[in-house]
Amino acid sequence: MKQLAHFITKFAKPIIVIWILFFMIMIYFAIQLPTKLQGDGFFVDDEHIRVTEELSETFDIPAKTIFVLFKNKTDAEIESMLQKLEKIDQMQSITSPIGVEELNQDSYAYALLEFDNTIDDYFPIIDEIRTVIGDEKGISITGEPVISKDINVASQNDLIKAEAIGIPIALIVLLLAFGTVVASLLPIFIGGATVIIALGILTLLGDTFNLSIFVLNIVPMLGLALSIDFALLFINRYREERVNFSVVQSVQTAIQTAGRSIIFSALCVMIGLGAMVVIEVEIFQNIALGGTIVVFLAVLSGLTLLPASIVLIGDRLNKGQILRIKSTTSRWQSFAAFVMKRPVLIIFVAIGLLGIAMVPIKDIDLTIPSTDSLPASYDARQTYDTLNKQFGIGSETPVFLLAENDSDWDSTEGREKIFEIQEKLLADPLVKSVTSMFTVANMDSVDMWEMANSNPQAPGALDPIAEKFVQHNKMYLVAYLTADGASSEAQQFVREWSKKDVGVEIGIAGHSKFSQEIFDEISNKIILALTIIITSTFIILLFAFRSILIPLKAIIMNIIGLGSTFGLLVYIFQYGHFGLSEGTIVLIIPVIVFCLVFGLSMDYEVFLISRIQEEYLKGSSNTKATVDGLVSTSKIITSAALIMIVITGAFAFTDVMPVKQIGVGIAIAVAIDATIIRLMLVPSFMKLFGDWNWWLPFTKNKK
Numbered sequence: 001m002k003q004l005a006h007f008i009t010k011f012a013k014p015i016i017v018i019w020i021l022f023f024m025i026m027i028y029f030a031i032q033l034p035t036k037l038q039g040d041g042f043f044v045d046d047e048h049i050r051v052t053e054e055l056s057e058t059f060d061i062p063a064k065t066i067f068v069l070f071k072n073k074t075d076a077e078i079e080s081m082l083q084k085l086e087k088i089d090q091m092q093s094i095t096s097p098i099g100v101e102e103l104n105q106d107s108y109a110y111a112l113l114e115f116d117n118t119i120d121d122y123f124p125i126i127d128e129i130r131t132v133i134g135d136e137k138g139i140s141i142t143g144e145p146v147i148s149k150d151i152n153v154a155s156q157n158d159l160i161k162a163e164a165i166g167i168p169i170a171l172i173v174l175l176l177a178f179g180t181v182v183a184s185l186l187p188i189f190i191g192g193a194t195v196i197i198a199l200g201i202l203t204l205l206g207d208t209f210n211l212s213i214f215v216l217n218i219v220p221m222l223g224l225a226l227s228i229d230f231a232l233l234f235i236n237r238y239r240e241e242r243v244n245f246s247v248v249q250s251v252q253t254a255i256q257t258a259g260r261s262i263i264f265s266a267l268c269v270m271i272g273l274g275a276m277v278v279i280e281v282e283i284f285q286n287i288a289l290g291g292t293i294v295v296f297l298a299v300l301s302g303l304t305l306l307p308a309s310i311v312l313i314g315d316r317l318n319k320g321q322i323l324r325i326k327s328t329t330s331r332w333q334s335f336a337a338f339v340m341k342r343p344v345l346i347i348f349v350a351i352g353l354l355g356i357a358m359v360p361i362k363d364i365d366l367t368i369p370s371t372d373s374l375p376a377s378y379d380a381r382q383t384y385d386t387l388n389k390q391f392g393i394g395s396e397t398p399v400f401l402l403a404e405n406d407s408d409w410d411s412t413e414g415r416e417k418i419f420e421i422q423e424k425l426l427a428d429p430l431v432k433s434v435t436s437m438f439t440v441a442n443m444d445s446v447d448m449w450e451m452a453n454s455n456p457q458a459p460g461a462l463d464p465i466a467e468k469f470v471q472h473n474k475m476y477l478v479a480y481l482t483a484d485g486a487s488s489e490a491q492q493f494v495r496e497w498s499k500k501d502v503g504v505e506i507g508i509a510g511h512s513k514f515s516q517e518i519f520d521e522i523s524n525k526i527i528l529a530l531t532i533i534i535t536s537t538f539i540i541l542l543f544a545f546r547s548i549l550i551p552l553k554a555i556i557m558n559i560i561g562l563g564s565t566f567g568l569l570v571y572i573f574q575y576g577h578f579g580l581s582e583g584t585i586v587l588i589i590p591v592i593v594f595c596l597v598f599g600l601s602m603d604y605e606v607f608l609i610s611r612i613q614e615e616y617l618k619g620s621s622n623t624k625a626t627v628d629g630l631v632s633t634s635k636i637i638t639s640a641a642l643i644m645i646v647i648t649g650a651f652a653f654t655d656v657m658p659v660k661q662i663g664v665g666i667a668i669a670v671a672i673d674a675t676i677i678r679l680m681l682v683p684s685f686m687k688l689f690g691d692w693n694w695w696l697p698f699t700k701n702k703k
Helices: 002-010 012-030 047-059 075-085 123-133 144-178 181-205 215-242 247-278 282-318 329-341 343-363 379-391 412-426 446-453 463-469 488-499 511-545 549-574 589-617 622-653 657-694
Strands: 065-071 091-095 108-115 139-142 397-404 431-435 474-481 505-509
Touching (some): 012 282, 047 397, 047 511, 065 075, 065 379, 075 108, 123 144, 144 215, 144 379, 144 622, 144 657, 181 215, 215 282, 215 657, 329 657, 343 549, 397 412, 412 474, 474 488, 488 505, 549 657, 589 622, 622 657
Antiparallel strands (some): 065 108
């Protein structure tokens, strides 16, 4: 670190020039990121995807459908609009509601637009459809591609809204911490540069990786909060050193001390992010990629751009004084003395409070977000809700079963096998109905089919129906379940049928299969991800502090704090408090919050314990070192945590539910960590364990 410190202070100007050039280039790419984002990231490359693609290629079943809803429109008006839509590029077919009873209900009617199955990007098509429709009242569109596009737009609006709330409040917190305009603005600029460059890099990677629309919120949220936190820690340490040393010497010392803490903190965060890679769900891969990039850049800017800027700014860092910062040392000393005198009582009270907060976890209901992720104010959401209410769209649970035979299905033996599979499905209590070539033709047996199809007056009359469901050695049918597509009953149904022996090879697709694969992938890999996080964090803290107890305590307290966080999330979002209606917790939230916050909370652990260790190694007793470390870091930990809470908590005022829950979850977890855990439990346990805190086997204890 000493060599790095000398290098940064010696080449401060070139370092800043390089950063400015890089920043200017990345702005161009960063503004293009929204065009690279597709889907919500709930994607597993498994059976559902393979079967869906096969159904699309072999049976021409559209992978995605766009619905056009008409209200109070005549047949002539509907026909006129559909003729205009027919001219859109890559339009494959249109199902008109004219003369089709099931597509009409009261004053409503809807059409289905189906496109070329090779389309990867529906966003330009949706823009073209909306251009054709224009401002005409009584016509609106919805469907998975439309909802996905509107969530993209809502995410952009949410980001602007959250930053408009979070950044000004963060600036106020910095002013309260530093008292001067320049010192307060510098972390904001550093954070902004970090985020813009990270978004630019993600844009460049957008052609290689499928990026979720939620990346647009999570990466800036994480990058801005961490960058400001790192800058706050660094500037605080620099100003402490500047009292006795030159600008250059103070910057070098800050790099060697605060810089070390920043590196260890970032490593913990990146481990949490990296562990998500083992869960092969696209959104976790996206957050791991985007998060690792922005955290790395936050460290890089915090150890190069920030100190180089301070070297050039010098004592002008303290210009523009707005507030005279009074010393809070005496108050923190009183607080530290209170904690040191009553460690057992404080531990008992703190763990009791956290335990109470955990209670709601027993009721947690995890679901995969769907249309309810989109705010109700958007036309696509309103249109979908209308279709669901009027026509039951979305209320049915279709399960597609694709069967592949060794020989052609177009034989008596093949048809008997199809009928046998159909009857086995109908015998399942969860199956409401089945759509197959037999049910469409109203045939109750294979004999009836054979007789009707061999009628001399109409030979081969049933062939068009058969061709719809059978192509050479492939056949499909659709089972409709009585259970909701995301329910555990529906998931268990497709899980069992995927393994069921029906004499031929089968594959399953549909919302139930999609949900089952997501749930199973997370449940099968979550233990591995948590093991990686906990083990790696333990090893890093072990080497950082040369102690067994400190990393063990940190991990246990983190788990307790996160358990309390999940309990409070259930209380807020699931029970419906603070103005929210009762709902569910998005499936990915516990995983993302745990992986992110487990690393983030280590920031404060490293900040506090590093300072305590410094004093201990200088010769102070464990108790005095704990008091001095707590007094010197409490204000900065509180300020850093407050900024993290403000930046992430601002997303509580956004509209996209998964983003809202992530922001609130991180804010709650950080609040618990920076107050109850770091300021109460950590010093209390440090007092109780004494010199044993610094015990490491096979090494000589200081005392």
